[in-house]
Each structure stands twice: as structure tokens, then as C-alpha cells.
Amino acid sequence: MTEEKILFYKKLGLKLTPQRLAILEFLEGNTSHPSAEDIYRALKKNFPSISFATVYNTLELLVRKGFIKELNIESSRKRFDPLTHPHHHFFCKRCRKIVDVNQKIDIPIPEELKDYDVEEFQVVFYGLCPDCKS
Amino acid sequence: MTEEKILFYKKLGLKLTPQRLAILEFLEGNTSHPSAEDIYRALKKNFPSISFATVYNTLELLVRKGFIKELNIESSRKRFDPLTHPHHHFFCKRCRKIVDVNQKIDIPIPEELKDYDVEEFQVVFYGLCPDCKS
DNA sequence: CTAATTGCAAAAATTTTGCAGGACT
DNA sequence: AGTCCTGCAAAATTTTTGCAATTAG
Numbered sequence: 001m002t003e004e005k006i007l008f009y010k011k012l013g014l015k016l017t018p019q020r021l022a023i024l025e026f027l028e029g030n031t032s033h034p035s036a037e038d039i040y041r042a043l044k045k046n047f048p049s050i051s052f053a054t055v056y057n058t059l060e061l062l063v064r065k066g067f068i069k070e071l072n073i074e075s076s077r078k079r080f081d082p083l084t085h086p087h088h089h090f091f092c093k094r095c096r097k098i099v100d101v102n103q104k105i106d107i108p109i110p111e112e113l114k115d116y117d118v119e120e121f122q123v124v125f126y127g128l129c130p131d132c133k134s
Numbered sequence: 135m136t137e138e139k140i141l142f143y144k145k146l147g148l149k150l151t152p153q154r155l156a157i158l159e160f161l162e163g164n165t166s167h168p169s170a171e172d173i174y175r176a177l178k179k180n181f182p183s184i185s186f187a188t189v190y191n192t193l194e195l196l197v198r199k200g201f202i203k204e205l206n207i208e209s210s211r212k213r214f215d216p217l218t219h220p221h222h223h224f225f226c227k228r229c230r231k232i233v234d235v236n237q238k239i240d241i242p243i244p245e246e247l248k249d250y251d252v253e254e255f256q257v258v259f260y261g262l263c264p265d266c267k268s
Numbered sequence: 269c270t271a272a273t274t275g276c277a278a279a280a281a282t283t284t285t286g287c288a289g290g291a292c293t
Numbered sequence: 294a295g296t297c298c299t300g301c302a303a304a305a306t307t308t309t310t311g312c313a314a315t316t317a318g
Contacts, residue, residue, distance in 0.1 A: 054273080116267070125255045126256070187299070
């Protein structure tokens with residue numbers, strides 16, 4: 001990670017421990033939407049002392065600070081996304097892969113939600129990915 | 135539940151035990167999108183012997199047969215929806231209420247998914263419900 | 269130096285499973 | 294009658310928590 005990026009995080013009040021840096025670096029540019037366990041297992045290789053508690057604590061902190069997003073797409077398992085700008089996803093029901101859909105989607109807020117405070121929406125497309133459909 | 139409805143389920147190969155009937159009746163017309171535990175607790179009152187295993191088994195069966203849908207909206211907790219036709223949802227981030235959005239939403243399948251086999255999509259609107267926004 | 273973070277281990281929450289007895293068609 | 298279902302309890306999976314030792318700023 002660049003010095004500039006490190007300063008950026010520090011300025012926003014993030015205490016940058018080696019563990020947190022490792023998690024941020026693992027997530028940066030990662031499009032696989034890993035689960036907490038995926039992250040833990042990946043980091044364990046180069047950082048044998050890291051614990052689940054730290055992974056969960058850090059993920060929760062990063063979500064709270066708005067640096068990553070938590071996805072509730074796969075049943076009973078959170079997945080994490082380093083892209084925080086509004087975008088959407090495809091979920092392969094066979095291999096459970098989650099793919100980013102960056103194309104802008106315009107939806108008028110439905111009439112029946114007129115008394116609601118709608119902040120955002122997310123679209124999930126379901127089906128089979130190219131690898132699984134054959 | 136009407137005799138007609140019972141016959142309808144039986145014809146589709148569903149063995150209708152009292153437990154399954156109770157679960158079906160509880161879900162019919164229920165718009166609260168209950169979790170497995172909500173269902174278990176509600177049934178326990180009139181059906182003290184019912185077990186979690188039966189609730190989970192039955193829900194899994196009903197999902198497999200297409201009589202209900204499983205929603206992965208609330209973090210790490212499945213919620214169930216007796217409405218199986220294509221529709222969408224609003225999720226209140228404060229009280230965790232899930233509300234049906236029945237208005238038809240048209241979205242062209244994004245160009246980047248042209249090699250994917252997209253079967254359906256679901257939109258989730260996030261924000262605050264009327265009760266929580268004040 | 270001080271408050272925040274880490275790692276461990278235990279606990280909590282949700283869901284799944286094996287199996288013996290019982291119920292449905 | 295035979296297969297499938299139920300209920301119990303134990304197990305599996307994912308996430309959270311308490312706490313003493315350590316570390317970042």
C-alpha cells in the first residue's frame with residue numbers, strides 16, 4: 001500500500017496496526033467478495049498469529065467507517081466488498097460466486113415507499129455464471 | 135386453511151402433517167418475513183411439542199418445492215416469504231423490518247452479464263421506515 | 269504514557285444432522 | 294406395511310465477547 005494511502009487512512013482516525021494493513025491490502029482491488037473466513041485463511045499464511053477476533057473487529061470497523069461494504073447475499077454468511085460506490089451484483093447459485101455489476105441502474109423509488117426514507121438500493125441478479133451454465 | 139388448499143398441496147406431493155399445516159397456515163398471508171426462530175416461537179404456543187428440526191426441515195422443503203422463498207437480506211439470518219411471485223423488498227436498517235414492494239420494476243439485463251444465465255433479479259431498498267425515521 | 273488493539277478461548281446465535289420412535293398414505 | 298416425518302440432542306458453522314498482554318500514536 002502507498003504511503004499516501006496510509007496517510008489517508010490515518011487522517012480518518014484509523015489506527016493502522018500491521019494486522020489492519022494486511023486486511024486492507026488483501027481487500028484492495030479484490031473482486032472475489034471474500035467472507036471473514038476467506039480473509040482469515042488468506043492472511044494466516046503470511047501472518048500466522050492473526051486471530052478471528054481481529055479479522056471480525058477490523059471488518060466491523062472498516063464497515064462502520066465506510067471503507068468497505070458488507071454484503072448479505074449468500075445465505076447465512078457475510079461477504080465483504082472493497083468497492084463502496086453504489087453498484088450491484090450477480091450471484092451464481094451453483095458456485096456461489098459474487099460478481100460486480102457496475103452498470104448504472106435507474107429505478108424510480110416505488111410509490112408504495114413514499115413515506116419511507118430510502119437511502120439506497122441494491123440489485124442482485126441470480127442465475128448461473130458462464131463457468132457453471134455448461 | 136381451506137380443503138381446496140390442502141388438496142392443492144397434496145396433489146403436489148406434499149405430505150401434510152399437522153406440523154406442516156401449522157407452518158403453512160402461519161405463513162399464509164404473513165407479511166412480516168419471519169425468521170425460523172420467529173416461526174418456531176409462534177407455533178410453540180399452540181403446538182408445544184414442535185421442534186426446531188421440524189421447522190427447519192419444513193422450511194427447506196417448502197423452499198425446494200417453490201411454495202415459499204428464502205430471503206437473504208438481514209445479516210446472517212434467513213427470513214421467509216410466502217409470496218413467491220417476483221417482487222422486491224425494503225429493509226429498515228433500524229428496526230430490521232422487511233416490507234414487500236410489489237410495484238413492477240423493469241431493468242434491462244446489464245451488458246456485462248451477457249454471458250451469464252440470469253434467471254431473476256431482486257431489488258432491496260435500504261433506509262428507514264416511517265416508524266423509525268422520526 | 270494512555271487508550272486502543274490483539275489473540276486466546278469461551279460463548280452466543282443460527283442452522284444442520286443422526287437416530288429411534290411414530291405417523292401418514 | 295413401508296416410507297417418510299418428528300423430536301431430541303449433539304454438532305457444525307458463523308459471529309461475538311471478556312480479558313490480560315501488547316502496541317500505536
